[in-house]
Amino acid sequence: MTTAQTHKLILEPGCTAKNYWRDLFHYRELFFILAWRDVIVRYKQTTAGAAWALIQPLVSIMIMTVIFGNVAGLPSEGKAPYLIMVCAAMLPWQFFANSLSLASQSVVSNANLISKIYFPRMIVPVSSIVVSLVDFFVACTILAGLMVVYKFVPTWRLLALPGLVVLAIAAALGPGLIITALTVKYRDFRMIIPFIVQFGMYVCPVAYSSHVIHDKLVTKFGIDLGDKLFLAYASNPMVGVIDGFRWAILGNSSTFYWPGFLVSLAITLTLLFIGVHHFRKTERAFADVI
Amino acid sequence: MSDPVIRVENVAKKYILGGNGSPNGLRHVVQHAATAPLRWFRNRSAQPTSASAHGAAKDREFWALNGVSFDIQRGEVVGIIGRNGAGKSTLLKILSRITEQTKGRVEITGRVASLLEVGTGFHPELSGRENIFLNGAILGMGRAEIKKKFDEIVAFAEVEKFLDTPVKRYSSGMYVRLAFAVAAHLEPEILIIDEVLAVGDAQFQKKCLGKMQDVARGGRTVLFVSHNMGTVTSLCSRAIWMAAGQVYRTGPVREVVNDYLSKGMASNYQSVDLKEVARPSYVHDTRLRLENIEWLTDVPLQHGERAEALIRFTITSPVDDVSVGIGFSTIEGTRLLSYDTDFQGDPRPNFSEARTHTVRLTIDSLPLGPAIYALDVGARSGDTHALDYLPAVAQIEVIPGPKTPGCIVRQDAGVRFESRCKWE
Numbered sequence: 001m002t003t004a005q006t007h008k009l010i011l012e013p014g015c016t017a018k019n020y021w022r023d024l025f026h027y028r029e030l031f032f033i034l035a036w037r038d039v040i041v042r043y044k045q046t047t048a049g050a051a052w053a054l055i056q057p058l059v060s061i062m063i064m065t066v067i068f069g070n071v072a073g074l075p076s077e078g079k080a081p082y083l084i085m086v087c088a089a090m091l092p093w094q095f096f097a098n099s100l101s102l103a104s105q106s107v108v109s110n111a112n113l114i115s116k117i118y119f120p121r122m123i124v125p126v127s128s129i130v131v132s133l134v135d136f137f138v139a140c141t142i143l144a145g146l147m148v149v150y151k152f153v154p155t156w157r158l159l160a161l162p163g164l165v166v167l168a169i170a171a172a173l174g175p176g177l178i179i180t181a182l183t184v185k186y187r188d189f190r191m192i193i194p195f196i197v198q199f200g201m202y203v204c205p206v207a208y209s210s211h212v213i214h215d216k217l218v219t220k221f222g223i224d225l226g227d228k229l230f231l232a233y234a235s236n237p238m239v240g241v242i243d244g245f246r247w248a249i250l251g252n253s254s255t256f257y258w259p260g261f262l263v264s265l266a267i268t269l270t271l272l273f274i275g276v277h278h279f280r281k282t283e284r285a286f287a288d289v290i
Numbered sequence: 291m292s293d294p295v296i297r298v299e300n301v302a303k304k305y306i307l308g309g310n311g312s313p314n315g316l317r318h319v320v321q322h323a324a325t326a327p328l329r330w331f332r333n334r335s336a337q338p339t340s341a342s343a344h345g346a347a348k349d350r351e352f353w354a355l356n357g358v359s360f361d362i363q364r365g366e367v368v369g370i371i372g373r374n375g376a377g378k379s380t381l382l383k384i385l386s387r388i389t390e391q392t393k394g395r396v397e398i399t400g401r402v403a404s405l406l407e408v409g410t411g412f413h414p415e416l417s418g419r420e421n422i423f424l425n426g427a428i429l430g431m432g433r434a435e436i437k438k439k440f441d442e443i444v445a446f447a448e449v450e451k452f453l454d455t456p457v458k459r460y461s462s463g464m465y466v467r468l469a470f471a472v473a474a475h476l477e478p479e480i481l482i483i484d485e486v487l488a489v490g491d492a493q494f495q496k497k498c499l500g501k502m503q504d505v506a507r508g509g510r511t512v513l514f515v516s517h518n519m520g521t522v523t524s525l526c527s528r529a530i531w532m533a534a535g536q537v538y539r540t541g542p543v544r545e546v547v548n549d550y551l552s553k554g555m556a557s558n559y560q561s562v563d564l565k566e567v568a569r570p571s572y573v574h575d576t577r578l579r580l581e582n583i584e585w586l587t588d589v590p591l592q593h594g595e596r597a598e599a600l601i602r603f604t605i606t607s608p609v610d611d612v613s614v615g616i617g618f619s620t621i622e623g624t625r626l627l628s629y630d631t632d633f634q635g636d637p638r639p640n641f642s643e644a645r646t647h648t649v650r651l652t653i654d655s656l657p658l659g660p661a662i663y664a665l666d667v668g669a670r671s672g673d674t675h676a677l678d679y680l681p682a683v684a685q686i687e688v689i690p691g692p693k694t695p696g697c698i699v700r701q702d703a704g705v706r707f708e709s710r711c712k713w714e
Binding site for chain 2: 045
């Protein structure tokens with residue numbers, strides 16, 4: 001940004017997108033500073049501060065364990081304690097849920113910026129995903145703590161975790177961008193997001209293992225149809241992410257269902273592509289409709 | 291000297307009135323999509339219906355800009371003037387890439403910084419120090435650049451002591467000073483500014499103006515929108531006069547501004563209606579609205595003779611410490627003479643109920659020499675808080691009176707205000 005080389009900018013209707021990715025790179029400092037602002041501001045004037053990033057998932061994990069593990073008596077995966085199994089899924093789920101709700105609000109709550117200054121609009125929802133990511137890393141200490149308490153030793157599979165975090169980001173970014181762009185025009189989506197987040201937690205295998213679903217489907221519909229139905233269930237991007245996290249964290253106690261993961265990966269990438277495409281198509285008019 | 295850094299060719303911008311540009315709300319879109327086949331079928335069988343529907347859509351179109359073309363050369367300082375709604379702000383938004391034009395082409399050579407608002411992106415929870423970095427980045431400064439200028443910015447804003455206080459605890463003056471200080475230290479090749487100078491107290495405004503003049507002299511290209519003709523003439527070399535979404539006239543600043551003032555303003559009216567006149571963007575208060583100024587003596591006024599006017603205003607909600615006044619300025623905007631209800635130490639009344647009041651001004655002997663002046667009308671609360679302000683709302687001519695000597699301003703201006711309203 002400090003280079004003084006003269007560059008020519010040509011503005012014509014419908015062609016702002018030409019240097020889009022270069023532009024995005026050019027505005028990286030703004031991206032960092034907006035992300036930094038969002039992180040700092042998130043827990044300003046709260047007494048507990050960043051501890052909230054721990055309290056929320058911790059309480060959810062405990063409640064889910066009591067209800068699904070103890071009361072309903074659902075099985076865990078292998079020999080892993082139920083608490084750790086829930087925790088391994090709750091971390092990426094909370095990241096996904098936070099990303100979705102923060103991103104969907106992000107452009108609207110930055111309306112003053114959007115209507116007064118130019119920058120690639122994608123910076124705004126992406127920087128709100130950074131905030132969720134910071135929360136996620138803070139919450140990871142819960143997992144570490146639980147592992148110490150239960151003396152649960154992870155395996156080499158834990159090394160796959162960074163890759164899975166990237167997958168989780170992709171899974172959150174795609175739908176996040178779509179919903180952000182829609183919220184700018186239709187504020188209805190502000191009402192829809194809390195629904196998605198609430199129901200999603202029960203639809204995705206957060207509080208229970210996806211094997212429970214698989215076993216139920218197979219016993220009910222037979223092995224062929226049951227497998228197919230489970231594949232449909234596993235096409236949910238978050239099912240792939242959560243199963244991946246469990247596979248990496250729970251080590252040998254967890255088995256991996258490759259076909260489901262691949263379908264879920266393909267859908268994640270498709271959604272990401274649609275999200276970026278739709279966002280780019282609509283962002284030019286953000287200042288007019290916001 | 292043909293080195294255009296900004297070239298605007300036939301730019302047009304369309305807005306659809308009512309709602310968000312298209313039928314608002316998700317329900318309409320779903321409905322629209324669901325009935326699409328039906329409409330298609332109907333349109334094919336009955337052409338006239340579709341034509342009338344098309345006409346209705348046309349009515350709701352609004353062209354904020356229509357066929358705007360101009361070039362701006364390197365190092366030029368250009369003022370854009372025109373009434374509210376002439377398309378000035380839309381033009382700036384297109385040039386600064388906030389919105390996209392519907393038609394036409396813009397070519398910009400060089401790094402642009404646009405300043406459409408002071409303090410864009412300031413976050414109330416963050417400290418002054420943090421906001422300098424945030425705002426700087428938003429305006430396009432790199433971190434290293436901000437660091438280099440940090441001390442200068444802080445000194446300019448005069449907020450050293452409060453650097454680590456959240457800006458939500460700042461006084462509005464401090465807030466604005468800090469915001470302007472960051473903006474003033476931008477060093478782009480092209481600077482686009484939308485009436486942001488009108489902030490802060492008089493002294494700070496002077497400082498800002500000085501800074502702007504430095505920028506202009508530094509050989510940078512500046513595009514400047516303002517309603518203050520004084521600022522425009524003193525800063526700019528060329529002016530573009532916009533009217534109804536088009537370039538009405540362009541040329542040397544003095545010529546265009548004089549022409550604008552003589553055509554654009556109500557001139558020599560016995561009575562000037564103030565209700566519908568757009569207020570400058572920095573007037574936020576709505577507790578008091580000036581309604582009308584009416585000259586009881588004949589217009590043009592006569593130098594050295596008695597001048598009388600009635601100013602009518604409406605109180606909409608309780609307001610204290612009120613004074614109302616008028617001012618005479620040069621066409622360029624330099625204030626020559628002011629009369630306020632409190633200027634002789636008279637008390638400033640408080641108003642508690644909503645109703646209309648009239649105040650009568652009598653100038654025994656008008657001290658202004660023969661010339662054309664711009665009339666300003668304003669009301670304030672206390673010493674500085676503007677309740678309502680209409681700079682250059684009309685032109686008024688002063689012609690030589692029977693006693694006109696050869697000098698411009700006479701010493702013996704006996705003036706008094708007589709209120710006909712009940713001061714409470």
